[in-house]
Amino acid sequence: MTIAEERSELAHEPEADAQHGPTGIYKWLTSTDHKVIGKNYMYTSLVFLMIAGAMAMIIRAQLVQPNGHIVSQQMYNELFTIHGSMMLYLFAGPFAFGGFANFILPLQIGAPDMAFPRLNALSYWLYLTGGTTMLMGFFVNGGAAAFGWVSYAPLSSYTYSPGPGPDLWIVAIILTGFSGIFTAVNLVTTAFYLRAPGMTMFRMPIFTWNMVVTGILILIAFPILTAAMVMLYADRHLGTHFFTVAGGGSPVMWQNLFWFFGHPEVYILALPYFGIASEIFPVFAKKPIFGYKGLVFATLAIAGLSTGVWAHHMYTTGTVLLPFFAALSLLIAVPTGIKVFTWIGTLWGGNLQFRVPLLFALGFLVTFTMGGFSGVMLASPPFDFAVHDTYFVVAHFHQVLAGTAIFAGFAGFYYWYPKLTGRMMREGLGKLQFWIAFIAFNMTFIPQYLAGLRGMPRRIPVYLVSDHVTFLNQVSSVGAFLTGFSFLIWLLNLWISWRRPIPAGDNPWDGHTLEWATSSPPPHHNFTSLPPIRSQRPVWDKNHPEYADYTTDHDGTPKKEVEPR
Amino acid sequence: MKVEYRVYLGIGIFVLIVTVVYFFWAKEYGGAMMLFGTAGLGLLPALYLGWWKRRMEPRPEDVEEATVAENRGAVGAFPDHTIFPFVLGIGAFLTALSLVFGPSTAVIGLALIVFAATSATLESRRGGTV
Numbered sequence: 001m002t003i004a005e006e007r008s009e010l011a012h013e014p015e016a017d018a019q020h021g022p023t024g025i026y027k028w029l030t031s032t033d034h035k036v037i038g039k040n041y042m043y044t045s046l047v048f049l050m051i052a053g054a055m056a057m058i059i060r061a062q063l064v065q066p067n068g069h070i071v072s073q074q075m076y077n078e079l080f081t082i083h084g085s086m087m088l089y090l091f092a093g094p095f096a097f098g099g100f101a102n103f104i105l106p107l108q109i110g111a112p113d114m115a116f117p118r119l120n121a122l123s124y125w126l127y128l129t130g131g132t133t134m135l136m137g138f139f140v141n142g143g144a145a146a147f148g149w150v151s152y153a154p155l156s157s158y159t160y161s162p163g164p165g166p167d168l169w170i171v172a173i174i175l176t177g178f179s180g181i182f183t184a185v186n187l188v189t190t191a192f193y194l195r196a197p198g199m200t201m202f203r204m205p206i207f208t209w210n211m212v213v214t215g216i217l218i219l220i221a222f223p224i225l226t227a228a229m230v231m232l233y234a235d236r237h238l239g240t241h242f243f244t245v246a247g248g249g250s251p252v253m254w255q256n257l258f259w260f261f262g263h264p265e266v267y268i269l270a271l272p273y274f275g276i277a278s279e280i281f282p283v284f285a286k287k288p289i290f291g292y293k294g295l296v297f298a299t300l301a302i303a304g305l306s307t308g309v310w311a312h313h314m315y316t317t318g319t320v321l322l323p324f325f326a327a328l329s330l331l332i333a334v335p336t337g338i339k340v341f342t343w344i345g346t347l348w349g350g351n352l353q354f355r356v357p358l359l360f361a362l363g364f365l366v367t368f369t370m371g372g373f374s375g376v377m378l379a380s381p382p383f384d385f386a387v388h389d390t391y392f393v394v395a396h397f398h399q400v401l402a403g404t405a406i407f408a409g410f411a412g413f414y415y416w417y418p419k420l421t422g423r424m425m426r427e428g429l430g431k432l433q434f435w436i437a438f439i440a441f442n443m444t445f446i447p448q449y450l451a452g453l454r455g456m457p458r459r460i461p462v463y464l465v466s467d468h469v470t471f472l473n474q475v476s477s478v479g480a481f482l483t484g485f486s487f488l489i490w491l492l493n494l495w496i497s498w499r500r501p502i503p504a505g506d507n508p509w510d511g512h513t514l515e516w517a518t519s520s521p522p523p524h525h526n527f528t529s530l531p532p533i534r535s536q537r538p539v540w541d542k543n544h545p546e547y548a549d550y551t552t553d554h555d556g557t558p559k560k561e562v563e564p565r
Numbered sequence: 566m567k568v569e570y571r572v573y574l575g576i577g578i579f580v581l582i583v584t585v586v587y588f589f590w591a592k593e594y595g596g597a598m599m600l601f602g603t604a605g606l607g608l609l610p611a612l613y614l615g616w617w618k619r620r621m622e623p624r625p626e627d628v629e630e631a632t633v634a635e636n637r638g639a640v641g642a643f644p645d646h647t648i649f650p651f652v653l654g655i656g657a658f659l660t661a662l663s664l665v666f667g668p669s670t671a672v673i674g675l676a677l678i679v680f681a682a683t684s685a686t687l688e689s690r691r692g693g694t695v
């Protein structure tokens with residue numbers, strides 16, 4: 001037990017306590033340090049990314065020829081279900097709000113740890129066991145869940161999806177759901193109550209702001225998902241009829257519950273990555289972020305609006321008020337557009353340093369904007385009626401979701417890896433990885449838009465020669481294999497940096513925010529001293545007093561904030 | 566505290582407006598209920614934060630000119646390491662698995678949960694947060 005004492009500007013003796021306490025596996029099991037937990041989250045979720053990515057490779061292999069025979073129909077269904085579920089519930093979300101946020105958020109606000117360290121550790125264990133539970137499905141009689149990541153009724157009922165596999169899936173979602181809720185409580189509380197003096201809300205880095213809003217959205221959305229899962233389980237085993245017509249229930253109610261969680265969820269998955277990009281653009285453009293408050297309010301607006309658009313996933317059910325949901329869905333494109341413009345404004349006229357983090361962040365910006373455009377098209381009901389449940393939708397949500405999580409995710413990984421480990425990754429390999437991933441990713445998904453427009457439905461293991469989608473699928477599959485290959489380059493890079501470390505120093509990128517004010521990796525309880533916090537860029541101010549965001553008195557005491565130059 | 570309060574208040578009020586519009590336009594009660602509940606999830610924390618805002622001096626982290634030295638005293642007490650979250654997690658895992666494989670794992674699971682929850686509580690009462 002350590003009491004984090006006052007953190008005065010005078011450094012106390014740098015404590016040599018990073019190593020105290022248990023070591024090895026017991027340290028890993030018992031640590032409540034947000035940095036250890038954050039790293040656990042990151043590496044675990046990257047393992048899940050690899051597993052789910054391998055499933056995608058099998059899916060794409062099956063689709064190389066019109067009548068593929070790589071896997072059975074049942075196996076195909078299990079693969080895309082667990083692929084999607086792992087990517088969304090176990091990779092994209094936890095990588096960001098469990099991994100990056102855990103490690104970075106307390107550092108960015110000058111806090112010694114998360115507000116509830118034990119709860120934080122519990123979150124991780126629920127996440128790990130939940131993830132394991134989902135994978136266990138492949139090893140039980142009847143196989144894993146096979147009803148898609150959305151688990152629509154009545155397909156997910158016991159009649160159509162018997163066996164323990166679907167139940168394991170439900171349990172996995174409940175466990176990871178609680179894990180996410182606990183993490184969200186921690187994030188919001190930490191940002192509200194553990195900021196350093198002078199770190200007002202409107203000086204918090206954009207990444208931290210985005211994590212606060214993500215936390216708020218998780219607290220709104222996840223309980224609904226968990227409740228829906230409990231209802232589904234009760235329908236399957238306890239004789240209730242929430243979602244069965246025969247017993248007076250309604251299958252469409254499942255869709256309402258699911259998407260009331262589901263659309264906020266897509267922003268829960270996206271906002272953290274928006275935050276990462278918003279940290280990287282200013283640092284590598286050597287400028288403050290353009291339109292700070294605009295970004296904050298856009299983020300809040302997205303959060304508010306995202307609770308009112310759920311039924312744009314249900315246009316074709318014929319049960320929803322089309323104009324209401326179309327209008328709100330188009331409205332949500334406005335704050336999203338504001339974000340894109342502030343990013344461009346940040347880059348505009350900047351002194352751009354094309355290092356690996358910036359390249360990945362730019363890759364994110366391009367793919368996300370493309371996917372955003374197709375989202376606006378889908379929000380219009382007449383268009384959606386034509387392409388709903390086709391590969392057009394698959395391409396849309398991979399560009400917005402996978403493009404975001406992969407490109408902004410790796411941007412963040414390359415950007416903060418020096419802080420995590422005190423080491424650099426190799427630039428050359430990173431650039432190679434980026435270019436292969438960027439070209440291959442778009443090669444995978446742009447043909448899918450076209451296949452969708454030609455009417456190729458999603459979630460099918462075979463198609464006909466006369467569908468005229470063979471070539472498009474082959475291009476897509478080659479792109480997918482190359483995307484997979486790009487991850488191997490990243491693994492190689494990681495391995496090299498492990499075997500032949502290049503020391504990073506505390507602030508290799510000339511960063512702006514507080515995580516760069518401490519050592520790499522940071523000591524136990526994070527800071528031995530803090531710079532004065534007088535603007536959104538305290539570390540920049542300290543390192544570049546002549547360009548600082550505030551003016552000083554003649555004796556050097558900070559006087560007032562000026563408009564960032 | 567002011568900004569924190571307004572963030573939650575803003576979300577609550579916005580969703581409340583959406584709720585009213587949806588209720589009278591769609592005349593569909595399921596969605597209106599969900600929206601109403603969501604508005605509550607914004608307004609309840611706003612109420613709490615607003616209540617504290619009125620009763621608190623601005624904290625150093627709310628003051629633009631605050632210096633780091635103003636944070637006299639302990640920021641909080643943080644445990645360094647503890648095994649109980651792990652035990653609790655495994656307990657929850659075993660208990661949840663009983664939903665699939667029958668009640669036997671729940672016996673061990675619930676025992677672990679009770680043990681870890683009490684131990685963690687006692688541990689944190691000796692100092693520290695949960």
Ligand code: HEM
Nearest residue numbers: 266270312313329372375376378379388389393397400401
């Ligand atoms: C620019 C704002 C966006 C709009 C207007 C929009 C609109 C839509 C619409 C209307 C659909 C339903 C298509 C159908 O099922 O026929 C859809 C599907 C989807 N969207 Fe978006 N979207 C936007 C941004 C995003 C973002 C940022 C993400 C995630 C990061 C996302 C993830 C998804 C996913 C996962 C689906 C597929 C759901 C399924 O399996 O059926 N979207 N989007």
Ligand SMILES: [Cu+2]
Nearest residue numbers: 263309312313
């Ligand atoms: Cu949506």
